Amino acid sequence: MRKPRRKSRQKAEGRRSPSPYSLKCSPTRETLTYAQAQRIVEVDIDGRLHRISIYDPLKIITEDELTAQDITECNSNKENSEQPQFPGKSKKPSSKGKKKESCSKHASGSTFHLPQPSFRVVDSGSQPEAPPLPAAYYRYIEKPPEDLDAEVEYDMDEEDLAWLDMVNEKRRVDGHSLVSADTFELLVDRLEKESYLESRSSGAQQSLIDEDAFCCVCLDDECHNSNVILFCDICNLAVHQECYGVPYIPEGQWLCRCCLQSPSRPVDCVLCPNKGGAFKQTSDGHWAHVVCAIWIPEVCFANTVFLEPIEGIDNIPPARWKLTCYICKQKGLGAAIQCHKVNCYTAFHVTCAQRAGLFMKIEPMRETSLNGTIFTVRKTAYCEAHSPPGAATARRKGDSPRSLSEAGDEEGLKDGGEEEEEEEMEEEEQEGQGGVGGPLKGMPKKNKTSLKQKIKKEPEEAGRDTPSTVPIVTVPQIPSYRLNKICSGLSFQRKNQFMQRLHNYWLLKRQARNGVPLIRRLHSHLQSQRNAEQREQDEKTSAVKEELKYWQKLRHDLERARLLIELIRKREKLKREQVKVQQAAMELELMPFNVLLRTTLDLLQEKDPAHIFAEPVNLSEVPDYLEFISKPMDFSTMRRKLESHLYCTLEEFEEDFNLIVTNCMKYNAKDTIFHRAAVRLRDLGGAILRHARRQAENIGYDPERGTHLPESPKLKDFYRFSWEDVDNILIPENRAHLSPEVQLKELLEKLDLVSAMRSSGARRRRVRLLRREINALRQKLAQPPPPQPPSLNKTVSNGELPAGPQGDAAVLEQALQEEPEDDGDRDDSKLPPPPTLEPTGPAPSLSEQESPPDPPTLKPINDSKPPSRILKPKKMEEDELLEKSPLQLGSEPLQRLLNDNGINRLSLLAPDNPAGTPLSGVGRRTSVLFKKAKNGVKLQRSPDRALENGEDHGVTSPPASPVSIEDEHHSRKRPRSRSCSESEGERSPQQEEETGVTNGFGKHTESGSDSECSLSLSGGLAFEACSGLTPPKRSRGKPALSRVPFLEGVNGDSDYNGADHRSQDAPGGPPSQWCPHPCPPAGRAETGRAETGRGWREALPCPLL
Amino acid sequence: MATAMYLEHYLDSIENLPCELQRNFQLMRELDQRTEDKKAEIDVLAAEYISTVKALSAEQRVEHLQKIQSAYSKCREYSDDKVQLAMQTYEMVDKHIRRLDADLARFEADLKDKAEGSDFESSGARALKKGRGQKEKRGSRGRGRRASEEDTPKKKKHKAGSELADAILSVHPSDVLDMPVDPNEPTYCLCHQVSYGEMIGCDNPDCPIEWFHFACVDLTTKPKGKWFCPRCVQEKRKRK
Secondary structure, eight states: OOOHHHHHHHHHHSOOOSOOOHHHHHGGGGGOOHHHHHEEEEEEETTTTEETTSOOOOOOOHHHHHHHHHHHHHHHTTTTOOOOOOTOOOHHHHHHHHHHHHHHHHHTTTOOOOOOOOOOSSSOOOOOOOOOOOSSSSOOOOOOOOHHHSSSSOOHHHHHHHHHHHHHHHHHHHHHOOOOOOHHHHHHHHHHHHHHHHHHHTTTOOOOOTTTTOOOOOOOOOBBBBBBBBTTTHHHHHOHHHHHHHOOOSOOOOOHHHHHOOOOOOOBSSSOOOOOOOEEBTTTOOOHHHHHHHSSSSSSEEEEEEEEEOOOGGGGHHHHHHHHBBBOOOBBSSEEEOOOTTOOOOEEEEHHHHHOOOOEEEEEEHHHHHHHEEEEEEEEEEEGGGTTTTTHHHHHHHHHHHHHHHHHHHHHHHHHHHHHHHHHHHHHHHHHHHHOGGGGGGGGGHHHHHHHHHHHHHHEEEEEEESSOOOOOOOOOOOOHHHHHHHGGOOTTTHHHHOOOHHHHHHHHHHTTOOOOOHHHHHHHHHHHHHHHHHHHHHHHHHHHHHHHHHHHHHHHHHHHHHHHHEEEEEEHHHHHHHHHHHHHHHHHHHHHHHHHHHHHHHHHHOOOTTTSSSOOOOTTSTHHHHHOOOOOOOOHHHHHHTTTTTSSSSHHHHHHHHHHHHHHHOOOOHHHHHHHHHHHHHHHHHHHHHHHHHHHHHETTTTTEEEEOOOOOOOOOOOOOOHHHHHHHHHHGGGGGGGHHHHHHHHHHHHHHSSSSHHHHHHHHHHHHHHHHOOOHHHSSSTTTTSSSHHHHHHHSSTTTTSHHHHHHHHHHHEEEHHHHHSSSSSSOOOOOTHHHHHHHHHHHHSSTTTHHHHHHHHHHHTGGHHHHHHHHHHOOHHHOOOOOHHHHHHHHHHHHHHHHHHHHHHHHHHHHHHHHHHHHHHHHHHHHHHHHHHHHHHHHHHHHHHHHHHHHHHHHHHHTTTTTOOHHHHHHHHHHHHHSSTTHHHHHHHHHHHHHHHHHHHOOOOHHHHHHHHHHHHHHHHHHHTTHHHHHHHHHHHHHHHHTTTEEEEOOOHHHHHHHHHGGGGGGGHHOOOOOOOOOHHHHHHHHHHHHHHHHHHHHHHH | HHHHHHHHHHHHHHHHHHHHHHHHHHHHHHHHHHHHHHHHHHHHHHHHHHHHHHOOOOHHHHHHHHHHHHHHOOOOOHHHHHHEEEEEEHHHHHHHHHHHHHHHHHHHHHHHHHHHHHHOOOOOOOHHHGGGGHHHHHHHHOOTHHHHHHHHHHHHHHHHHHHHOOOOOOOTHHHHHHHHOOOOOOOEEETTTTTOOOOESSSOOOOSSSSTTTGGGGGGSOOOOOOOOHHHHHHHHHHO
């Protein structure tokens, strides 16, 4: 927005006659183009530089006038058209009058007097001392509009001063108090704000910024930051900054030259017949379109930056004036240009061409000549016929400027009346003032009237001349009650009258400023007011947003609640777990022993996948069960007992377990799955029980309370272990000082240890050695217990550790099994026979020649596949069976007894001797024998039956001799026992042979594996059948039986051998049931033996062969 | 506002949620109290048992232990009840949340329609466009569990929305992000992080972790049929 002061000046310019070339003759050099510079003469006069256009007529002036001339020139250089007679800008009221005078002079066009500088010296020239700067920075804080509204923002300008002076003068004359400048400012300020509010509330007309606007000079709508499209605030003319020569965007209002300088009168272009558009003044005071000036070659701009004034119209050749525009068909109106196409003489006005959308292009060119590089533009315009393709689009654009200007015209028309009114009002006011006299003194009456006439004339003109460019000037009307309110706070005389005048003055002033508010802030606000509607929408959206926010907040809260509840859920789950754990812990605390037993029981039951032992035997199914089994037992009963705290020690528990196994074995025939399952269970259970015992010892239980001991026992580091220990104990001499039981225990422990190791070559070897030792020991130990056949098992099991006598037998079995492996002739036993052991195996066996008696026993076994029913267990208890059985059977018990005795003796003898060698020897031997038996059996089972029998006798007989000490029966069986324990000369050689043979055989006859099982079984049975009580035999037999479970993947704990033992014993009871053929067991056994014997015998030859 | 009718209904429905929550929590508290009482009782019993075991016959022992046992079973019962209650509460809140989500989606859709109906482009809307970038993030942060079903359609809707709707809707993603991270937010998965993105639940009801991030279990899409977490798979194998 321009400063008001300048405004007035412009107005003055507008009114003065358009010939002020003298003011413009010295543009600064920098703004000149080369071409212009060529046409300018620089003159240096008295050290001052003067630039004078060569076209300008040089006036001849006298010396007197020279100084004045200089001054004007200086002023013009500054582009300051302000009259130099107000150099001091004094605010004295007199200056106002002078100014007006000068204005009127200009307007009248009279030759003007150069103004004389007038000045006076101010007396009190003392400059006030600047206040000391504060330490802190000043910071400007813009006040919010609310605060500003309360303040007085308006500053008087000179015009206001003048007016106020006039008014005050009048008031003085009338005898009223003067109105101070402050009051004036306040009132004007209030008026402004009131009008602002008014316009806002009335939703003032919205001049939307036309996004599609295009510059009416270049018809382009591109808009860069450095070259924006400006809109005239009055006629809404749209031009580029560069196209209209506006290097800087003025603050606030911007008006085109036409609206600025000739607001009330439409201007015509001297170069074309068209109206509207961007005009500039020519150097001779006419108007012309900027486009026309650009396109007509002879015409140019004096100042190429501001693009004004237009020069060179005189240079246009007459021929151009005479051209007929082919678009508007008008001749002689303005200058036309011609199509640039060669040989085309079509002429058209520039603006006509623009509106018609002809092809008109301006390109910047760079020409290089001798003089240097010149930047010029090349303009090309074609007539319709020659427009290059693609130019058609321009046409559409071309149409709009016209419509735009026409719209402007119409508006102008409408507003003509309004303005007239206002101006009349002004006049009235002036008249009134004039009536009073004072302030208007300086203004001649003549002037006033002439002005009036002029004003009156204008409306007429407006009426006549259709196109009136006077724009709408909207000054919001302020209702009178508002006016009253505005001045209510003030008190001075004749307030209302003054207010009326002030209001009118203000209205006029606004009018003069084209309705632009006098307070700058409000002006900018006015523009922002356009956004009022948007603001409304914003409010709406923000309301919606608020609502959304509310919901989202709710959602958040819910989400948090959900999270918390999720946490609670998790917590409760954990608490539940905690309760469970607590319960378990409490159980452990209160009855740890029971817990141990329970887990053990669970483990045991796991080994009974078929649930054979899970429930008590159903007596309705097996009515005679109780006949054989006095104390039935099963897992469920055990569990019941356990839960009712009837087990105080592990032994009690173990006893029941053993009972299960023995019962089963007693009642069921050996080849039934039940028997086998029992054997298996015994094997596996033994290990578990031993482990449980170890655990119990380590933990330390108080048997009375079933709780932990107050102090935990010293932990035997059971699992600490070194190979040396094992190796040490493997050497018989090292444990010679120990009793066999202790030795056995030791060995078993070591075995457990070793087998718990990770598998490795060392481990396997030691396991084998250990087993062999254990086997041997057991065999040795087993001899003593047999004396009491019936109770044997139980006593054994109960009496000693799980590894007890039973274990011994088991060990033996293991040993047997292992050895077979070693020898490799045993079937495909899963354990690969390590060759290294082979030599050791056979060697000891050879050393002890007890084996020979065995072979005979084996023979009967062969037959005894069925004989398994024969079952030694019956031995004592089941006399019935025995009775049924032939002599042999009947005699068996006796024999057994005898044998046992014998054995005992033998065993007793054996231990007495240096323990190691003989024991081990026994084990090996037996195993070897076994193998032989197998081999033999395999080869010739059936054929030998007859022989077997015979052999049996034969076999028995030879032993009998040694045994002769006792009964015949004894003697019969003794041989075996003897053969086991003692070396019988007769057989020993055979055995030796056999062993050798077996070895050889083993290698050759591996195919026999299948039969082996049965054979072994039968063999085992046979042994027992014959020598039932004799441990060695048992042991021999057992291995065979145990093999099955063994092969089935038993770990090979020595226990199972023990288990086998039992199983063999136990099943003895029920054989009758199991074997459909009530054939005498003994007989079968014998036959079996015979077979085996044959087999063995025959086996012998084979290798020999 | 007419548009918010269903929202009003929603408000009505959610009105007594706090009461229900309170009631449930009250119940849980009572159960908790009872559990604690039982535990104290058990402690007394246990002490008594230990001091007198020696003198007790087997039957007496059993009897005594039975008492403890039954007390424990009561405890477990309470615990189960509590868990049940917590799950029920969770379901309740979850139901409300789902409904709110649905209503909000509807609300947003309505707004969008309105925005399209009156075609105005407000500079305000334009200014708000900035907020848009954050929106994508929100999708990923999302709701742990139901994420898969809910979030994706929502996001699509956003994209289709007009500028204004966008502008308005763009407000809430930032809100979601602004929501302070609850330090107590339950953690899930093998990585022990809070839930984000798509999660999958282990089909083992006793799974201690329950929920897993897709990425943490090498999933990209929802597997068909039952799914068990790595841990539960191991456990299962062991048991077999």
